[in-house]
Amino acid sequence: MRILLTGAAGFIGSHLCDRLLAEGHEVTGLDNFVTGSRENIARLGSDPRFHLIEHDVSQHIELSDTVDAVMHFASPASPNPDSPFGYPQLPIQTLKAGALGTHNSLGVAKACGARFLLASTSEIYGDPQEHPQRESYFGHVDPVGPRSVYDEAKRFAEAMTMAYCRYHSLDTKIVRIFNTYGPRMRLDDGRVVPNFVGQAFRGEALTIYGDGTQTRSFCYVDDLVEGIYRLLLSSEHDPVNIGNPAEISILEFANRIAGMFDPTREISFFPDRRGSGDPQRRQPDITRAQTVLGWSPRVPLEEGLRRTVEYFRTKFPNK
Amino acid sequence: MRILLTGAAGFIGSHLCDRLLAEGHEVTGLDNFVTGSRENIARLGSDPRFHLIEHDVSQHIELSDTVDAVMHFASPASPNPDSPFGYPQLPIQTLKAGALGTHNSLGVAKACGARFLLASTSEIYGDPQEHPQRESYFGHVDPVGPRSVYDEAKRFAEAMTMAYCRYHSLDTKIVRIFNTYGPRMRLDDGRVVPNFVGQAFRGEALTIYGDGTQTRSFCYVDDLVEGIYRLLLSSEHDPVNIGNPAEISILEFANRIAGMFDPTREISFFPDRRGSGDPQRRQPDITRAQTVLGWSPRVPLEEGLRRTVEYFRTKFPNK
Numbered sequence: 001m002r003i004l005l006t007g008a009a010g011f012i013g014s015h016l017c018d019r020l021l022a023e024g025h026e027v028t029g030l031d032n033f034v035t036g037s038r039e040n041i042a043r044l045g046s047d048p049r050f051h052l053i054e055h056d057v058s059q060h061i062e063l064s065d066t067v068d069a070v071m072h073f074a075s076p077a078s079p080n081p082d083s084p085f086g087y088p089q090l091p092i093q094t095l096k097a098g099a100l101g102t103h104n105s106l107g108v109a110k111a112c113g114a115r116f117l118l119a120s121t122s123e124i125y126g127d128p129q130e131h132p133q134r135e136s137y138f139g140h141v142d143p144v145g146p147r148s149v150y151d152e153a154k155r156f157a158e159a160m161t162m163a164y165c166r167y168h169s170l171d172t173k174i175v176r177i178f179n180t181y182g183p184r185m186r187l188d189d190g191r192v193v194p195n196f197v198g199q200a201f202r203g204e205a206l207t208i209y210g211d212g213t214q215t216r217s218f219c220y221v222d223d224l225v226e227g228i229y230r231l232l233l234s235s236e237h238d239p240v241n242i243g244n245p246a247e248i249s250i251l252e253f254a255n256r257i258a259g260m261f262d263p264t265r266e267i268s269f270f271p272d273r274r275g276s277g278d279p280q281r282r283q284p285d286i287t288r289a290q291t292v293l294g295w296s297p298r299v300p301l302e303e304g305l306r307r308t309v310e311y312f313r314t315k316f317p318n319k
Numbered sequence: 320m321r322i323l324l325t326g327a328a329g330f331i332g333s334h335l336c337d338r339l340l341a342e343g344h345e346v347t348g349l350d351n352f353v354t355g356s357r358e359n360i361a362r363l364g365s366d367p368r369f370h371l372i373e374h375d376v377s378q379h380i381e382l383s384d385t386v387d388a389v390m391h392f393a394s395p396a397s398p399n400p401d402s403p404f405g406y407p408q409l410p411i412q413t414l415k416a417g418a419l420g421t422h423n424s425l426g427v428a429k430a431c432g433a434r435f436l437l438a439s440t441s442e443i444y445g446d447p448q449e450h451p452q453r454e455s456y457f458g459h460v461d462p463v464g465p466r467s468v469y470d471e472a473k474r475f476a477e478a479m480t481m482a483y484c485r486y487h488s489l490d491t492k493i494v495r496i497f498n499t500y501g502p503r504m505r506l507d508d509g510r511v512v513p514n515f516v517g518q519a520f521r522g523e524a525l526t527i528y529g530d531g532t533q534t535r536s537f538c539y540v541d542d543l544v545e546g547i548y549r550l551l552l553s554s555e556h557d558p559v560n561i562g563n564p565a566e567i568s569i570l571e572f573a574n575r576i577a578g579m580f581d582p583t584r585e586i587s588f589f590p591d592r593r594g595s596g597d598p599q600r601r602q603p604d605i606t607r608a609q610t611v612l613g614w615s616p617r618v619p620l621e622e623g624l625r626r627t628v629e630y631f632r633t634k635f636p637n638k
Binding site for chain 2: 091095096098099100103124126139140141142143146149152153155156158159160162163164166167168174238239
């Protein structure tokens with residue numbers, strides 16, 4: 001297939017590029033490098049089946065060739081208000097990537113008669129009141145809260161995607177991505193995995209917001225990409241959760257990472273961020289992915305963390 | 320003030336035009352007449368303080384003059400799937416009016432340093448699980464359900480409006496409009512008031528979907544306009560519910576209207592529409608409007624219905 005992938009230079013986008021090229025597809029990657037990184041796709045420059053378009057997805061997209069699939073992955077995605085790459089620092093861009101970007105990407109898919117896959121998120125469930133979250137759960141999002149620039153943009157993107165499916169008979173798919181980690185996360189994007197790993201490499205105390213009892217479910221990026229690729233090839237139109245249901249408290253997670261460096265490493269606690277909409281628990285119900293896609297995560301946390309730490313070691317050449 | 324009003328030829332928009340002109344303001348009305356009606360604003364053609372721009376709000380807006388306020392009211396708004404004016408028949412236009420239209424309208428306000436007022440809706444609460452609905456309620460909306468083209472577009476519009484308030488320091492206001500009725504509703508837009516009144520005039524049985532126990536809270540349009548006007552002049556940025564908290568079952572409501580024509584009029588019951596997301600109850604908590612705006616509804620249902628029926632009589636000249 002010829003595939004247009006927006007957000008190709010992002011953490012997940014760049015792993016998708018690798019997989020799609022490895023499967024023999026031709027990939028046109030689109031990125032404006034606001035949160036994506038040239039380094040993530042540098043090695044693809046020599047691949048004749050990869051083409052890069054430097055472009056903002058919220059502006060009209062002009063392609064010289066037709067494509068068979070459009071995958072819309074462009075968006076800031078870190079909720080950290082202190083990171084320059086977090087969506088709280090890029091609120092209008094985030095809203096535009098979700099609404100105008102989805103509209104433009106769907107427009108390309110419609111014009112080409114291509115299938116369309118939207119990268120949605122577990123954030124559409126907000127601070128959930130049901131655990132684990134099934135796809136049928138409507139979510140618990142404050143439309144005017146500080147995180148709404150991301151959450152509502154993605155909810156809107158889902159609504160628009162379903163409308164193109166229902167009313168334009170477009171072959172659309174929606175993946176709801178839960179917490180994912182792995183190589184090529186930005187060290188400074190404020191998410192918990194690069195935060196902890198970076199602190200560990202720098203010999204600093206690992207920092208936890210709140211008492212550390214809040215839980216997350218971390219999926220290794222290769223597992224995520226496998227699920228997305230299966231969804232792309234499927235005939236499924238309804239949203240599908242992709243994530244790892246293995247729940248772990250942030251405190252236990254910090255201890256695991258500390259244990260890979262120095263088990264006596266200090267952990268510092270800071271006031272929690274629940275006021276900012278930071279959810280207390282989030283855990284995917286992956287029954288649909290198992291049933292419809294035959295997908296389950298395979299990479300154990302230990303192995304995923306080992307590969308991730310290995311990647312970040314290149315950022316700390318003296319360690 | 321010079322005011323840009325999108326959706327000026329709509330039911331609520333046209334009443335707002337009247338009020339704003341009566342208050343001495345200059346109004347530029349923008350409408351593409353997809354659901355708005357030329358008849359609603361015909362009498363304003365002779366007013367030198369009213370200017371009409373025939374334009375789709377989801378396309379870039381070019382104004383020759385600066386404005387002091389932008390009010391974004393353009394959108395299909397009837398949930399009826401059988402009406403050509405309902406948003407289920409206009410799904411993509413509805414999504415675009417909410418997202419691209421809000422973005423364009425906010426852009427005008429930002430360029431002019433104008434205040435901005437967004438027409439939001441009780442539909443952002445979805446099929447609510449809390450009664451009555453306070454502004455702090457997050458809502459219960461299916462992001463991929465059949466009504467999401469309207470509900471998620473308005474939730475997105477709220478998120479974007481708050482982002483312009485927070486990050487561009489724009490003076491924004493958000494009104495969440497509950498069920499409103501009055502002259503100039505479209506007879507064929509599928510909403511319950513024109514449905515019942517039209518059926519009554521035609522001598523047909525009034526039709527109820529479900530058993531009629533579902534409740535609504537009907538606000539007369541003059542009351543709504545008073546609340547919106549107060550909000551426009553206020554310094555309030557958070558969303559404010561405007562609606563009439565007097566709850567009435569659809570069956571009782573049908574009986575009231577039947578009683579104005581022929582108390583023995585038959586009522587027909589059809590299968591309910593809950594599968595389509597039609598809420599069982601909806602009732603505003605108007606504490607904030609009372610506190611912040613000193614607003615309460617004043618027009619009793621009997622009086623509002625009398626004026627509404629009087630208006631619709633002109634559509635049935637032989638009655």
